[in-house]
Amino acid sequence: MAFTAFSGTAQAAEPAVRKRSPIALLLLLPGMFYLILFFVTPFFSLIITSLQEPDPLRFGEFNNAFNWQNYVIVIETYWEQGLRSIGFAALATLFALLIGYPLAYFIAITLRPFPLLQALGLVLVIAPFFISFLLRTLAWKQIFATEGPVAGILSSVGILEPGTAITGTAFSVVFGLTYNFIPFMVLPIYSILATFDLRLIEAGNDLYGSPATTFRTVTLPLSAVGVISGTLLTFIPAVGDYINASRDFLGSADTTMIGNVIEANFLVLSNFPAAAALSLLLMAFILVLVGFYVKRSGTEDLL
Amino acid sequence: MNRPLPEDPMIRSLIAQAKRAQVSRRAMLAGTGAGATALALAACAPASTELSPAEDNSANDPNLNWANWPLYIDEDDDGNYPTLVRFQEESGITVNYLISVDDNNSYFATVRDQLALGQDIGADTVCLTDWMVNRWIQLGYTQELNKANMPNASNLIPSLQNPAFDPGRVHSLPWQGGFAGIAYNVERTDEVRTVSDLWRPDLAGRVTVLSEMRDTIGLIMMEQGTRIDADFTSDQFNAALDVLREQVEAGQIRNVRGNSYSEDLVNEDSLAAIGWSGDITLLNLEAGYEKWKFILPETGATLWNDNFMIPIGSTRKANAEKLIDYYYNPEVAAEVAAWVNYVTPVNGAYDAALTIDPELAENKLIFPDDATLAGVQVFRGLSAQEENEYQAAFQAILLGA
Incomplete structure (x- = not known):
């Protein structure tokens, strides 16, 4: 959705005359139909819903209107949760990058002479996916329990006051987000580094570049595409995530993210216009941010 | 009208292009049609008409x-x-x-x-x-x-x-x-008899309450002497809400949970909770002994x-x-x-x-006698307006908004 906005430059290379084949159109049809039915329709529905006003007589019912104040109200009410979501997601993306890049580098480059170990390393990154996202998050809740192993060790060495809660804090939510999205960071970086020409590093050494300089001026720029897709793949789902910050998982009233607000408005409060307005604002925010980010990093090719 | 095309190859190709453009204009019209269909689909929100029951077959x-x-x-x-x-x-x-x-x-x-x-x-x-x-x-x-x-x-x-x-x-x-009452871990904490016992300093950060508004607020209201099965006022509801907000913000209440509160009791994140009778019976059954005691507060429990x-x-x-x-x-x-x-x-x-x-x-x-039933109240039915107002205020506490 975001990506058509940035593809303007791609048109120049169009060949002058292209033969139109009805088969191509026919093949496109199911995809177009799918998109119209499952993306365009709900999208319009969301816009319409976000502008609805409450029925004056029947409570809990909404009528179509142009009630743009819905947007003002949700921003005023939930700006704090919105900012928190961005902050948490940014932190999680940063930590995932700090952990994920060395991991991808290790698997793709250090382990390259050992294909078997490399395959094993990749399996270890992907393996958690074979277990449900919810179960993994619930497991962390148990591990971080007040009477659990982590709190036990930390309090026995005096870092943590006994009885301190680890779950329900900003730490546990950012931890959960980082943990759950690390594979999304590792895999794109890995796929770039896996085909990275090691002779370039040799060349860097031959030219008296220290390992750090070689990394900074050769390896990192050449793997930037992987880093950018990794950060996008981590940040976008993380900012709208409502599992980790949910009160039933690692969060509490202090760590509510925008996904939880949307869920509560939609399911519990039946305030559909507010939920729709928040969803659209979140979409718009991600669109603008991604556009800005991609423009700045100069990698339109990525999209 | 079927005129032969002019000889000039330049003009020929221009005409050919124009013809293709026509096709794509038609295609664009079709696209607009699809968009309109999508809009129509999106707009077909349920009409608010009088409903009649389906015929029994x-x-x-x-x-x-x-x-x-x-x-x-x-x-x-x-x-x-x-x-x-x-x-x-x-x-x-x-x-x-x-x-x-x-x-x-x-x-x-x-x-x-x-x-x-x-x-x-x-x-x-x-x-x-x-x-x-x-x-x-x-x-x-x-x-x-x-x-x-x-x-x-x-x-x-x-x-x-x-x-x-x-x-x-x-x-x-x-x-x-079922009943909503108070459950506490008998091995880890002293007897809990009332809702305000949950706010004791030794239970700070170790209390869970239910995300079901009627149960949590209901118990607090009854302790404040408000009958929840009668026509209480917004002020009385808000008085109970204030207690909840204060205890959540102070960190006395660790979390407000749905069904998952029983996990907190088991891993001892929570030593006391507002919970449901059947769950506690089941937890004790799994533990093999009465590790958690479930009480109906004297001031009243919800049914x-x-x-x-x-x-x-x-x-x-x-x-x-x-x-x-x-x-x-x-x-x-x-x-x-x-x-x-x-x-x-x-x-x-x-x-x-x-x-x-x-x-x-x-x-x-499971089979309450008259004495047990005398101590419990059913939360009265709320009008849609009250439901909206109360639920919004309750959720605001849960969302920290």
């Missing part, structure tokens, strides 16, 4: 879909439901038992559009909690029950016969009920029921009524109660239970 259709909560019917080791198997044999009706309700709100969100159009929701009877039943009845989403088809329905215990949301039980009949309803779009009303009637047979009710550990609404089930399992029959949380 039970005589020709010996099937029934029953939507219910998890772990809410007797089950044997092979995963069969003994009482339901017997019903199918006796009645010749094939029952499709759906465990599709795990939250009143999310279930309602799933089916509300079909209900608003009077369509079948894939369930011919569904068991939901009192306040949600209230909403369905107010919105006209239920069919009237025909008591002539349900002679056993007269076994309903008197205290549940005339709830405010459904006087005379025209639209609903209870399936199971809630989940109730059978027949959705407006069901074409199998008579079949559903046969099923409900079957479960109002005291022996069947006792068998279910013995398994699910919740309160049965059927008169005579206690006597039946005495023969199945005398110890169970003496459990006041």
